[in-house]
Amino acid sequence: MKRILLWGAVVSLVACGGDNTDNTSSSSSSSGGSSSSSSSSGVDISSGGLTDVLWHLRYMENELGVRQASDVPMTLRFDEDLHMDGTTSCGPFGSTYRFRHDAISFTDAPNLPFACPPSPWSPLEQNYYAALNSVVRFSVDDARLTLLTENNMRLIYETTDSKCATPTTIAGEKTTDLPSISVSLTSDQPIDVLIQRLRGDYPDLQIGCSTSDSQIQVSVNPVTLQYLRCRSDITTISY
Numbered sequence: 001m002k003r004i005l006l007w008g009a010v011v012s013l014v015a016c017g018g019d020n021t022d023n024t025s026s027s028s029s030s031s032g033g034s035s036s037s038s039s040s041s042g043v044d045i046s047s048g049g050l051t052d053v054l055w056h057l058r059y060m061e062n063e064l065g066v067r068q069a070s071d072v073p074m075t076l077r078f079d080e081d082l083h084m085d086g087t088t089s090c091g092p093f094g095s096t097y098r099f100r101h102d103a104i105s106f107t108d109a110p111n112l113p114f115a116c117p118p119s120p121w122s123p124l125e126q127n128y129y130a131a132l133n134s135v136v137r138f139s140v141d142d143a144r145l146t147l148l149t150e151n152n153m154r155l156i157y158e159t160t161d162s163k164c165a166t167p168t169t170i171a172g173e174k175t176t177d178l179p180s181i182s183v184s185l186t187s188d189q190p191i192d193v194l195i196q197r198l199r200g201d202y203p204d205l206q207i208g209c210s211t212s213d214s215q216i217q218v219s220v221n222p223v224t225l226q227y228l229r230c231r232s233d234i235t236t237i238s239y
Contacts, residue, residue, distance in 0.1 A: 164230035
């Protein structure tokens with residue numbers, strides 16, 4: 001069983017007190033060995049592949065299986081001009097990148113901004129920037145991007161597309177400008193059982209108030225929210 005480290009936003013919940021790379025071609029394949037559709041360079045890196053997609057970090061996982069994640073969105077976007085833009089809780093950053101087949105590296109090392117004040121996200125962000133600076137491989141499988149570092153850490157990104165055919169409708173409207181998403185979940189299962197399951201499945205999830213025996217408030221990132229909308233043990237979701 002994988003161990004999980006949780007890092008997340010401080011959310012106020014009312015009810016609670018690569019040196020051998022170049023840019024001549026690219027390859028994107030899943031861990032199962034399937035590959036994306038081919039182009040003249042052998043791989044599709046258009047909007048259906050690596051580039052022109054907003055990738056949200058779902059979690060980082062080291063070779064021991066320890067996962068780190070944040071309920072604050074951490075994103076990457078690659079364009080076909082070999083430029084990469086990213087965001088974390090400290091704000092935006094950018095770099096250029098180069099690739100050959102499934103090898104990739106960043107030519108301008110992303111660094112944690114000196115002006116970024118200490119916060120609950122600081123340990124995660126330090127690890128995140130360090131991991132980006134040691135990325136050597138990538139693969140794209142449908143709506144998932146995997147970056148692999150030289151010390152075998154995996155950075156798993158996904159899109160915020162729906163994860164099932166009939167996701168649960170979220171009631172109400174988001175009323176806060178916080179980048180993380182705070183929602184109330186209702187379940188027909190005992191709430192402590194639900195919390196245990198959610199903590200095991202979503203390393204970014206921050207537990208808030210248990211307002212009743214069947215309801216809990218949580219803070220998550222946009223990808224996890226899409227997974228929550230597809231769970232059979234969650235009956236309603238509301239802002």
